[in-house]
Amino acid sequence: MLLLAGAGATFVFAASPSQAAVINISDFTGWQGIGNFSLSSQQAIISGGGVADTAVESFLGLASGALDTLNSQNVNNASAIKNTITVQAGDVLRFNWRFQAGDYLPYNDYSFYSIGTSLNKLADVRQVGNFGQTASQTAYTFTTTGTYTVGFGVVDIFDQYLASSLTVRTSGGNEPVPEPVTIIGSLAAGVFGVALRHKKKAATKSQS
Structure with a gap:
């Protein structure tokens, strides 16, 4: 077996050159991002509330409207990283x-990954429940x-x-993905209350 590292990825080759490599992401510090994100050697944390969905589609090289089409809903804004x-x-x-759902239905936020122009959903609020979460390992051939x-x-x-x-x-080992840092106590309750008031105001305006 031969190990080669470069550009934030480790390639694990089998003994025979005719066999495929398993590519493990080994470092996120060289990645680019748009919107709200944090990169380190061990992990990347990407949060919503970033920039317009059209800006993210352009950043990733996706077709216009791809983010709306993927989950058949209107995307307000997004954040992303790439390499x-x-x-x-x-x-x-x-x-x-x-994926950590910070919202509740019908605000069906979702996470995704893209390979070239191919867009794939990882999880959404409907899948994990209001303010729920899920974790997994994904392999793309x-x-x-x-x-x-x-x-x-x-x-x-x-x-x-x-x-x-x-x-x-990073996927070199079996260590579970840590939960993103969360705000607890009265501060979280205050943020939640403010957000709900904003949503109620927006709903009132749309109905008037």
Whole structure:
């Protein structure tokens, strides 16, 4: 087995050159981002309430309207990170992630990853429940040799309040993805109350 590292990824090759590599993300410090995000050598934390969805689509090289189409809802804003990797057909990208829903239905915020122009949902509020969370490991197999933009992101549906978050962690080991830092106690209650008031005002305006 041969290990090679570079550009924030570790390539694990089998003994035979005809066999595919497993690509583990090993470092996020060289990644680019837009909106609300935090990058370190161990993980990336991406939060909603960022920039216009069209800006994120352009940043990731996605088709216009792709974020709306993916979950069949109107995306208000989003945040994302990206990097580029060169792969061979059959190579597998592997990553650990956690989605924390910071909102409640019908504000169906969701998280996603993109490979080139392909957009894939990881989880949404409807799946995990109001203010719920889920964590998993995802593997993506490349069918064509080439250089790809790999992206991760999270979106706000309908508004920009009570943003959800996506944590992506380096995938070299079995260590679970840590939960994003949360605000507790009266401060969290205050933020929640303010956000609810904003939503009620917005709903009143839309009905008038």
